[in-house]
Amino acid sequence: MTIVPNSDGNVAAVLESAHARFKTVDRPIPKPGRNELVVRNHAIAANPVDWKIQDYGFAINTFPNVLGSDCCGVVVAVGESAFAGVIYNQDINHGAFQSYTILRDIATTKIPDDMSFEEGSVFPMAMATSLIALIVCLGIPKPTGSVIPQKSGLLIWGASSSVGTSALQLARNMGFKVFATASPAHHQSLKSLGALEVFDYHDPSVIDKIVAAAKSASTPITLGFDTVGEGNSANQAAEVLAASGGKPGKLALILPWPEGEQPEGIEISETGAYKAFTEYAELGKWFFNEYLERCLANGSIIPAPKFEVVPGGINAAQSALDKLKAGVSGKKLVISVDGNHPH
Ligand SMILES: NC(=O)c1ccc[n+]([C@@H]2O[C@H](COP(=O)([O-])OP(=O)(O)OC[C@H]3O[C@@H](n4cnc5c(N)ncnc54)[C@H](OP(=O)(O)O)[C@@H]3O)[C@@H](O)[C@H]2O)c1
Structure with missing residues (x-):
């Protein structure tokens, strides 16, 4: 399908000043520069x-x-499913909450014909964050395509989150036995995505149970990714590595280490989605233009978590954020742009 420029205008959920609520306004359809493209968002x-x-x-x-x-x-x-760059380049034309967005070509992935736009929209942020966590922070080699079993186990604290389900699928493709935490309602679906065992993080003895399971699987957990970054999650993930690894472990964090000293003997570093398009742009290009595209085509990565449409088109951007702030469990909130967006 070829887009006819200006055929339907560009409707945007605009943040007019810091702390303001979104306002739906008409904007010009942006023009792409070198190595950029314009997507009509759905x-x-x-x-x-x-x-x-x-x-x-x-x-x-x-x-x-x-x-x-x-x-x-x-x-x-x-x-195309793509990571929009406003968060690191401040350019209004690179924000996602509008009908036309400029994207850098390195941040785009062709989605299969049978995948919906809503399904395709769940990947960019979550995958970029997981890519940097696993390959840059944890130092895991890029996956080749065939699954090569690893000796070490990998812990994903918060596997039902958007980032967690992406990290889980990548870790499984990299050959790791994945030990995960989530609420019980998600245990089955996370096992079907490739987790070896899933534990309820509300259980006071969750750490002991993970360590015991790793021991009985003869799989020391030396690598971990805390995808939550709230409450005690980083400390709990570090405790699992310290008790199970048997050698210095590495822990990737989604947000900075909380108050208090970091444990000794564990290498801790923080991921950042934007790094896949800035200092690790070559890695990001390989991942989004090649690897993810191939995995979506052959089904070795599937859309997860499930999406839920917040109805109302672009005009629903604010209610989607309000709902997300209130908290979600195992789902991604999505706006369907083809829904109407009354001003
Ligand atoms: N550094 C970066 O570049 C970057 C990138 C993306 C996101 N983030 C940050 O990462 C966090 C996660 O983002 P997201 O989009 O993945 O979030 P999300 O999908 O909205 O997270 C919701 C999930 O978090 C899980 N959860 C909450 N508390 C938990 C705990 N104590 N232990 C285990 N799981 C817990 C819930 O699990 P259950 O429903 O199973 O209870 C729920 O499924 C946010 O703070 C976000 O701002 C940072």
Whole structure:
């Protein structure tokens, strides 16, 4: 399908100043520069960082602006799922919450014909974050395509989250036995995504149970990814590595280490989705233009978690963020742009 420029205008959920609520306005359809393309968005996913930017007033300091990192739509003839760059380049044309977004070509992935735009929109932020966590922070070699069994186990604390389900699928493709935590309602679906064992993080003896399971599987857990970054999650993940690894472990964090000293003997570093398009742009290009595209085509990565559409088109951007801030369990909130967006 070829997009006819200006055929339906560009409707955007605009942040006019720090801490403001979104306002739906018409904007010009942006023009791409070198190594960029314009996508007519059909689905846009919400991420926790979007409401955090709005509430706390960080990351974005030019206004008006358009937030949003995850969009999925059509570029000329092909469907694309892509990471929108406003979060690291501040450019209003690179925000996802509008009908037309400029994207860097390295941040785009063709989705299979039988995948919906809503399904495609769940990947960019979560996958970029997991890519940097596993390959850069934990030092795991890039996957080759065939699954090569690893000796070490890998812990994913918070596997039912958006980032957790992405990390789980990548770790499984890399040959790891994955030990995961989540609420019991998600244990079965996480096993079907490739977790060896899943544990309820509400259980006071969760750490002992993970360590015992790793021991009986004769699989020391030397690598971990805390995808939650709240409460005690980082400390708990570190405790598992310390008790199970038997050698210095590595822990990737989604957010900075909380108050208090870091444990000795564990290498701790923080992931960042934007790094896949800045200092690790070659890695990001390989991942989004090649690896993810191949995995979506052959089914070795599937859309997860399940999406839930917040109805109302672009006009629903604010309610999607409000709902996400209130908390979700094992789902990705998505806006369908083809829904109407009354002003
Ligand atoms: N550094 C970066 O570049 C980057 C990138 C993306 C996200 N983030 C941050 O990472 C966090 C997660 O983002 P997301 O989009 O993946 O979140 P999300 O999908 O909205 O997270 C919701 C999930 O978190 C799980 N959860 C909550 N508390 C938990 C705990 N104590 N232990 C285990 N699981 C717990 C819940 O599991 P159950 O329903 O099973 O209870 C729920 O499924 C956010 O704070 C976000 O801002 C950072």
